[in-house]
Amino acid sequence: MTAEPVRIAPAPALHVAPGPHLTVSDFTARRMMADVLLALLPVAGVAVWIFRWYAVLQIAVCVAAALLAEALFSRLRRRRAPLDDLSAAVTGAILGLSLPWSAPWYVGAIGAFAAIGLGKAAFGGLGQNIFNPAMVGRAFVMVAFAASLAGGAYVRAEAALPILTQATPLSLAKGTAGAVALPGLWPLFLGNVNGSLGETSALACLVGGLYLCWRRSAAWQIPVWTLAGAAAAAVVANLLDPATPLTVLHHLFAGALFFCAFFIATDPVTSPLSPRGRAVFGFGVGVLVVLIRTLSSYPEGVVFAILLMNSVTPLINRGTVPKPFGGAVELPGGAK
Amino acid sequence: MSWPSRRARTFPHGVHPPEEKQFARDVPIEVVPTPAAVAIPLLQHLGAPCQAVVASRATVALGDVVGRAEAPVSAPVHASIAGVVQRESVATLPNGRHVTTVPIKAAGEQLEGQALYDAHFGGDWPLAGLDEIAPAEIVAAAGEAGLVGMGGAAFPTHVKLAPGPRRPVDTVLVNGCECEPYLTADERLMREAALPVLVGAKLVARAVGAKRIVVGIEANKPEAIAEMRRLAPELGIEVGVVATKYPQGAEKQLVYALLQRIVPGGKLPLDVGVVVSNVATAAALARAVLRGAPLTHRVMTVAGHGVREPKNLLVPIGLRLSEAIEAAGGLTDDAARVIAGGPMMGFSVAYLDAPVTKGTSGLTVLAARDLDAEPERACVRCGRCVDVCPMGLLPTRIALAARYGEWELAGSYHARLCVECGCCAFACPSRLPLVQLIRVAKARLAKMTA
Numbered sequence: 001m002t003a004e005p006v007r008i009a010p011a012p013a014l015h016v017a018p019g020p021h022l023t024v025s026d027f028t029a030r031r032m033m034a035d036v037l038l039a040l041l042p043v044a045g046v047a048v049w050i051f052r053w054y055a056v057l058q059i060a061v062c063v064a065a066a067l068l069a070e071a072l073f074s075r076l077r078r079r080r081a082p083l084d085d086l087s088a089a090v091t092g093a094i095l096g097l098s099l100p101w102s103a104p105w106y107v108g109a110i111g112a113f114a115a116i117g118l119g120k121a122a123f124g125g126l127g128q129n130i131f132n133p134a135m136v137g138r139a140f141v142m143v144a145f146a147a148s149l150a151g152g153a154y155v156r157a158e159a160a161l162p163i164l165t166q167a168t169p170l171s172l173a174k175g176t177a178g179a180v181a182l183p184g185l186w187p188l189f190l191g192n193v194n195g196s197l198g199e200t201s202a203l204a205c206l207v208g209g210l211y212l213c214w215r216r217s218a219a220w221q222i223p224v225w226t227l228a229g230a231a232a233a234a235v236v237a238n239l240l241d242p243a244t245p246l247t248v249l250h251h252l253f254a255g256a257l258f259f260c261a262f263f264i265a266t267d268p269v270t271s272p273l274s275p276r277g278r279a280v281f282g283f284g285v286g287v288l289v290v291l292i293r294t295l296s297s298y299p300e301g302v303v304f305a306i307l308l309m310n311s312v313t314p315l316i317n318r319g320t321v322p323k324p325f326g327g328a329v330e331l332p333g334g335a336k
Numbered sequence: 337m338s339w340p341s342r343r344a345r346t347f348p349h350g351v352h353p354p355e356e357k358q359f360a361r362d363v364p365i366e367v368v369p370t371p372a373a374v375a376i377p378l379l380q381h382l383g384a385p386c387q388a389v390v391a392s393r394a395t396v397a398l399g400d401v402v403g404r405a406e407a408p409v410s411a412p413v414h415a416s417i418a419g420v421v422q423r424e425s426v427a428t429l430p431n432g433r434h435v436t437t438v439p440i441k442a443a444g445e446q447l448e449g450q451a452l453y454d455a456h457f458g459g460d461w462p463l464a465g466l467d468e469i470a471p472a473e474i475v476a477a478a479g480e481a482g483l484v485g486m487g488g489a490a491f492p493t494h495v496k497l498a499p500g501p502r503r504p505v506d507t508v509l510v511n512g513c514e515c516e517p518y519l520t521a522d523e524r525l526m527r528e529a530a531l532p533v534l535v536g537a538k539l540v541a542r543a544v545g546a547k548r549i550v551v552g553i554e555a556n557k558p559e560a561i562a563e564m565r566r567l568a569p570e571l572g573i574e575v576g577v578v579a580t581k582y583p584q585g586a587e588k589q590l591v592y593a594l595l596q597r598i599v600p601g602g603k604l605p606l607d608v609g610v611v612v613s614n615v616a617t618a619a620a621l622a623r624a625v626l627r628g629a630p631l632t633h634r635v636m637t638v639a640g641h642g643v644r645e646p647k648n649l650l651v652p653i654g655l656r657l658s659e660a661i662e663a664a665g666g667l668t669d670d671a672a673r674v675i676a677g678g679p680m681m682g683f684s685v686a687y688l689d690a691p692v693t694k695g696t697s698g699l700t701v702l703a704a705r706d707l708d709a710e711p712e713r714a715c716v717r718c719g720r721c722v723d724v725c726p727m728g729l730l731p732t733r734i735a736l737a738a739r740y741g742e743w744e745l746a747g748s749y750h751a752r753l754c755v756e757c758g759c760c761a762f763a764c765p766s767r768l769p770l771v772q773l774i775r776v777a778k779a780r781l782a783k784m785t786a
Contacts, residue, residue: 014688016684018769018771019680021679022708024353024765027763030713219718273719322730324729325592325727326599326727328601329750
């Protein structure tokens with residue numbers, strides 16, 4: 001059977017769509033994620049410089065496992081795997097950078113599966129999750145592999161790199177009461193200390209973070225207020241316990257505070273919408289980090305500070321609805 | 337961010353879309369040849385439709401009344417060419433409304449070419465004696481001429497000019513911002529016909545009893561600013577340069593930028609003593625009062641990568657959109673979307689047979705390469721829409737509520753205050769149809785309170 005090919009008049013097809021018919025060209029959800037990956041480059045670079053192939057391996061395992069998990073869980077949900085939106089890669093990279101160099105490969109892999117599965121897919125995928133996926137994964141392995149991730153796990157006496165034989169700064173402060181030789185502020189700022197892969201250099205986090213804020217892929221209010229909250233809480237902690245070896249600047253530059261402020265707290269999905277909400281959120285994260293550091297048995301408090309503030313984000317959103325330009329409409333009968 | 341911000345000469349938030357004025361800003365206004373026929377819609381304004389008063393086969397001259405306004409908020413329509421009236425028909429306007437039209441087939445002698453241009457913009461515009469014209473006379477002339485706001489909303493001008501003694505007006509703002517990308521009709525008008533614009537502004541002020549007149553122009557139109565500044569002092573009119581930012585031409589944003597007054601939610605500029613009038617409306621008022629001429633023609637831009645010769649055209653009301661496009665050289669091979677108005681607030685058009693109305697400020701014709709290929713994704717709650725909303729709303733929240741049919745929730749996020757400027761959807765990295773969803777919520781809320 002030979003049918004005549006259907007001929008369609010060559011009139012130009014006019015698209016019809018709701019306005020606006022222009023969109024900002026250099027800002028897409030995918031580009032936001034790509035920006036995060038780009039901004040993580042200095043952080044990852046410092047990690048590789050300090051921890052050598054430990055860092056390469058850890059980050060690679062986490063990113064690969066996160067992508068695999070995204071593909072797998074999308075299949076389970078019968079959805080096309082949105083690997084091209086890069087959000088799984090971001091989750092994997094942040095998780096990898098939040099782990100110690102010494103964690104065995106399967107810790108990162110399992111953490112990535114927990115991050116994507118429990119943290120994201122279970123809620124319905126990108127944009128639907130309540131908790132920061134990377135921090136869900138980090139909390140999961142923190143509990144499941146407590147020994148591999150405790151402060152002591154960062155230190156190996158027999159390690160080839162001398163830096164790996166030192167305790168992390170915050171563990172030092174926690175472990176021995178009284179006189180301890182904390183690293184100076186300068187090495188803390190530059191990152192030449194032991195710790196989780198991405199947290200050691202405040203400078204690298206600052207460089208990447210400023211790029212993110214300049215691109216508006218991260219809301220600048222969050223890092224500013226996170227650091228302000230931590231500084232405020234550290235001042236109070238110093239006043240209450242003048243003997244502590246951790247000064248305000250130690251609190252700011254040691255541990256994962258800068259990494260948290262610029263890369264973790266700024267996850268748009270799990271942080272508030274309005275500028276005022278972001279300020280409240282950031283301040284809360286900062287205060288909680290220092291609170292957990294000083295009062296709990298953990299040397300560092302980023303994971304739980306983030307998860308706790310994530311849990312109150314809907315509440316913050318509700319309480320910080322901006323006042324419209326010109327105020328609300330008054331309707332007869334007091335209805336809104 | 338809290339209101340008010342004391343940054344003068346602009347408004348808080350907003351976006352910077354590509355300006356795209358280069359297509360037609362330096363192309364002088366061209367008179368389109370008289371078409372073979374026009375179709376005059378009986379509803380071109382906000383308010384009630386008017387009633388046809390001419391029978392089929394009647395002969396009409398340019399400017400004859402075709403439809404009479406019977407409701408208080410309405411405006412008459414006039415024959416935009418001389419000719420013979422045809423049977424009433426129905427047209428779909430770009431905004432989706434079906435309206436009755438009165439078609440007129442051209443016949444007899446036409447006013448066209450340079451003579452038509454001069455009748456609109458040329459000749460003498462007497463500056464003396466403007467203050468002797470009675471306000472009621474101005475309002476009546478605007479009503480008879482069928483004047484409506486020509487910036488887009490098309491609100492009947494005689495209603496706006498008669499606010500009543502309860503609400504005193506001290507300032508008239510003349511809106512020459514033209515913040516929509518691509519459109520250059522208002523800019524050309526200010527450059528070629530500054531005098532009628534200024535005279536019209538004077539008449540608006542006379543009608544509402546305002547002492548102060550300020551023309552607001554975006555900084556990206558230096559020639560228009562210079563031309564207005566050259567003539568304005570003589571008439572005691574100020575020229576205020578405002579930042580080039582979208583939506584600078586939105587009423588409340590312009591009132592804030594030029595006067596630092598905030599129009600309360602759900603109220604009008606009138607409530608803070610201001611009347612805002614578009615430059616084209618002002619020019620049409622001058623024509624109506626001083627020359628007794630009804631609103632039969634308007635200047636519109638046809639621009640974009642999708643037309644061969646972007647132009648500013650003086651067109652008769654009721655001209656088919658396709659004929660306006662032909663006058664601009666026709667569509668290019670890769671023309672992909674025709675938009676009535678600018679790309680931010682305009683409506684994409686499915687039928688090019690639709691007629692030009694009094695509110696048609698232009699046609700933006702986009703080529704395939706101008707269209708965004710980015711897929712819609714889930715909201716990542718980045719808050720960009722919140723950062724750019726000139727009304728200080730939470731667009732993504734209203735849109736989400738609308739998606740789930742939670743109309744009252746949408747209302748509690750002040751959906752009613754949305755001016756549909758499109759900043760949120762312009763800035764959205766997930767390409768959500770925010771404006772469309774908010775429109776649905778607004779329509780539902782209006783029905784619920786009605």
